[in-house]
Amino acid sequence: MGLKKKQEPNTGAIAVEQRQPSRDYAGLVKSLESGDPMKRRWAARDLAAWPEAVEKLLTALQDETEHPVREAIFDSLGLIGGEAVVSGLIPILRLEDAALRNGAIEVLQSIPEAVALHIIELLNDQDSDVRIFAIDILQQLAHPRTPEWLLSVLKDETHVNVVATAVDRLAEVGTPDMVSDLEAIKQRFPDEPYLAFAVDTAVRRIEEG
Amino acid sequence: MKKILIVDDAVTVRMYHRQLMESLGFEVEEAENGIEALEKGLVRHFDLFLVDVNMPKMDGYRLVEEMRKTPELQAIPVIMISTEASEQDMEKAYLSGANLYVVKPANVDELQTYAALLAGGE
Numbered sequence: 001m002g003l004k005k006k007q008e009p010n011t012g013a014i015a016v017e018q019r020q021p022s023r024d025y026a027g028l029v030k031s032l033e034s035g036d037p038m039k040r041r042w043a044a045r046d047l048a049a050w051p052e053a054v055e056k057l058l059t060a061l062q063d064e065t066e067h068p069v070r071e072a073i074f075d076s077l078g079l080i081g082g083e084a085v086v087s088g089l090i091p092i093l094r095l096e097d098a099a100l101r102n103g104a105i106e107v108l109q110s111i112p113e114a115v116a117l118h119i120i121e122l123l124n125d126q127d128s129d130v131r132i133f134a135i136d137i138l139q140q141l142a143h144p145r146t147p148e149w150l151l152s153v154l155k156d157e158t159h160v161n162v163v164a165t166a167v168d169r170l171a172e173v174g175t176p177d178m179v180s181d182l183e184a185i186k187q188r189f190p191d192e193p194y195l196a197f198a199v200d201t202a203v204r205r206i207e208e209g
Numbered sequence: 210m211k212k213i214l215i216v217d218d219a220v221t222v223r224m225y226h227r228q229l230m231e232s233l234g235f236e237v238e239e240a241e242n243g244i245e246a247l248e249k250g251l252v253r254h255f256d257l258f259l260v261d262v263n264m265p266k267m268d269g270y271r272l273v274e275e276m277r278k279t280p281e282l283q284a285i286p287v288i289m290i291s292t293e294a295s296e297q298d299m300e301k302a303y304l305s306g307a308n309l310y311v312v313k314p315a316n317v318d319e320l321q322t323y324a325a326l327l328a329g330g331e
Binding site for chain 1: 219220221222224225228262263264265268269270271292293297298301313314315317
């Protein structure tokens with residue numbers, strides 16, 4: 001008698017995106033390491049309800065190569081918010097991966113109170129790129145101290161690209177009392193035509209209200 | 210008239226580059242990020258893209274990678290412009306498919322010369 005082939009269940013030819021509606025924390029963390037990007041994406045999204053998942057999400061983020069999964073992880077980190085998320089995202093600003101950096105910046109912009117505690121430290125970072133990213137965070141950060149922080153960059157910063165980024169942001173949030181500090185930039189950097197243009201643009205926009 | 214798409218999330222930078230490129234006789238359009246740039250590039254022909262690196266939604270590296278995979282856009286020259294000056298950044302730009310990587314603040318004469326050369330003459 002020959003061997004009888006075991007009957008396989010019919011899984012169907014069409015792959016349908018299915019989300020398991022209720023899963024526990026351990027199950028979601030396991031799914032976050034799945035080989036299936038769709039499972040990782042759903043797990044990342046559902047972990048937004050678990051504040052203790054921050055570390056797992058941050059670890060997964062740095063290994064993740066699929067953009068939709070990365071986006072889901074960033075969305076969940078933004079929803080969880082708080083100090084653990086901010087502290088976990090700041091080191092990403094130093095990575096070479098521009099998409100990761102920009103995703104981190106967008107999340108940090110969405111959690112102003114927790115980020116505010118770190119802004120001065122970021123604006124004084126040794127790396128001029130990190131200082132620029134700090135100003136990028138301020139671009140959308142709805143925090144009352146944003147103009148004050150940008151003004152401190154105008155007065156103290158020496159790197160032309162950091163100053164240029166701050167001038168650009170002050171065009172949006174600057175006030176008439178900052179015009180003299182803006183104009184002083186043209187004296188400090190007389191050979192930078194972009195800075196002269198940016199200062200004139202910012203002053204014009206501030207004066208137009 | 211040659212057409213250029215300026216891709217940058219900073220409005221002041223777009224205005225500045227517009228002024229520089231219009232003075233060379235370019236017709237200029239603008240996009241705020243990589244996704245908007247791809248959308249504009251697919252509905253209109255451009256002779257050159259001037260692309261920032263750090264932008265929300267889709268950064269400059271990914272934009273150029275997508276362009277090089279898209280038949281309608283793959284032959285368009287790209288100048289990437291960034292505050293980041295390391296060799297790693299330059300290498301990444303060229304690997305993604307950029308024709309030229311320029312570090313900010315760009316020398317105006319050089320940027321205009323490169324733009325005119327890469328876009329080609331009438």
